[in-house]
Amino acid sequence: MKNVLTAALAAALIAAPFTASQATAAPVKLAATAASPAKAAAPVMLDNLSKYGLKKDVELPVTVTAGGLSYTLEKIMIYDYNSPAAVALREKYKFVDGNGMVTNPKYFIWTKITITNKSQKIVKRGVPDLLYKWRLFFADTKGEAYDATPQTMLKVKNSKEALRNFTLNPGESLTTYQAYLYKGKFEYFRISLNYGNYVSKYVANDPELAE
Numbered sequence: 001m002k003n004v005l006t007a008a009l010a011a012a013l014i015a016a017p018f019t020a021s022q023a024t025a026a027p028v029k030l031a032a033t034a035a036s037p038a039k040a041a042a043p044v045m046l047d048n049l050s051k052y053g054l055k056k057d058v059e060l061p062v063t064v065t066a067g068g069l070s071y072t073l074e075k076i077m078i079y080d081y082n083s084p085a086a087v088a089l090r091e092k093y094k095f096v097d098g099n100g101m102v103t104n105p106k107y108f109i110w111t112k113i114t115i116t117n118k119s120q121k122i123v124k125r126g127v128p129d130l131l132y133k134w135r136l137f138f139a140d141t142k143g144e145a146y147d148a149t150p151q152t153m154l155k156v157k158n159s160k161e162a163l164r165n166f167t168l169n170p171g172e173s174l175t176t177y178q179a180y181l182y183k184g185k186f187e188y189f190r191i192s193l194n195y196g197n198y199v200s201k202y203v204a205n206d207p208e209l210a211e
Helices: 084-093
Strands: 062-066 069-080 107-117 123-125 134-137 144-147 166-168 173-182 189-195 197-204
Touching (some): 069 084, 084 107, 107 166, 166 173
Antiparallel strands (some): 062 069, 123 166, 134 144, 134 189, 144 173, 189 197
């Protein structure tokens, strides 16, 4: 399958050479060239939550910290499972439902995150510690999105392309990407972190703010 690539536009500035004449003729007036106004850079799209009825309570990036582990969500894009963008990522990293929790997923969720170990001990996910450190929720009933397993990265620790297993020494950080599968409703968006203690933070449609 051919991946759809987004072309990037590049602008080149050409400077015309100027040499001074040693002739004694009267100086020649050069026509002033008006400087073209610089084009404002297009804003970087960090999420498409509004497409699914999720109104942000806070802007990304969003950081949640518990027990010395810091999780920062920098970007989140929700795609229909069979959309071109989702299919391209699924085929590149061979994503599967390794947890067996989401049969016939409707959505493929792609996140960019930074995790930082602020504790004094190693933080890891991998055999034998396979517990989730963070979780994403979008509804009260069957509202958890489950991380997809990138089969091409099963033996890669601390992948910066598609996260599966990781080990962070004290003071170490990792910026990477992580995929999720989901088929429920979008009522809100909440991040939960469970490391040492349990901390949750609403990103969109916080029920308490709606009261």
